[in-house]
Amino acid sequence: MNSFKSLLFTALCVFSFSILSAQDEDNLSLNEGTIDNQFEYVIQKSNSFQDFKVVKKTWMYDLKAHTMDSLQAIRKSLVDTQAIVDTQASEISELQGNLSNTKKDLDNTISEKDSMSLFGAQMSKSGYSSLMWAIIGILLILLLFFIYRFKNSNAVTRQAKISLAETEEEFEEHRRIALEREQKVRRQLQDEINKQKNS
Structure with missing residues (x-):
């Protein structure tokens, strides 16, 4: 009875593993999915000869084309991202310059607000008050x-x-x-x- 249960358990495990593998293989395609999935498809579907894999040329060309397309898209995305980064860097630089000018203007305004002119000389309000x-x-x-x-x-x-x-x-x-x-x-x-x- 125990051996039957263990045999049944082993059979169920093998069956579920084969179903999962079949689903993974079903998910693999040469024309869809990620590059990694396409490579996996080529590796699994190609024929084996001793330690080598025999791969169809059309698959290799398709895989190369898809890889080049992906690389081209990544390069384009990278160029676009770099352009955005450069634009943002120039905007940040401009904003930092504006912020620096605004800080200077604010400091000057605060200095003028906190000081008073007496006979043409600027004095702080506390100094002016003390003098008065x-x-x-x-x-x-x-x-x-x-x-x-x-x-x-x-x-x-x-x-x-x-x-x-x-x-x-x-x-x-x-x-x-x-x-x-x-x-x-x-x-x-x-x-x-x-x-x-x-x-």
Whole structure:
């Protein structure tokens, strides 16, 4: 029974292998399929003589023609592909040049956007801002200094006016006293002169 099963299994394997081989041989053709399949067809269908294969001349010519056609198609495809590659390479080169110019323009635009012109010189916005704030700070310090100086000068002027007024009052008082003393002395002198005349 075991030998019958193994014999049956072997027979099925051989049968399926022969069917697959027959299908492969059926798929092979000299006028259709790939070059590899056409060579396989010629090898399988040609007659064997000792270690040699006897191949029909027509098959060889057909195989040569198909091979040449395939090579010609591959060459044409290769030439077309090379033309496309060359075109794309020139387009890539042109696009890289455009990209480089665009980057330069973008850098210039960014530089102009981030800078300001002051007295004809380009300055960065941060430098311009710092300069403006420094000028404002200096002007504010100068304003505070001049306000301080003005207040001091005003206080000194006020004090000088007060002193002048006091001095003028003292002078007027002194002049009044001097005038009174002079008048008193004149009276006394006049009295003495009168006395001298009377005596």
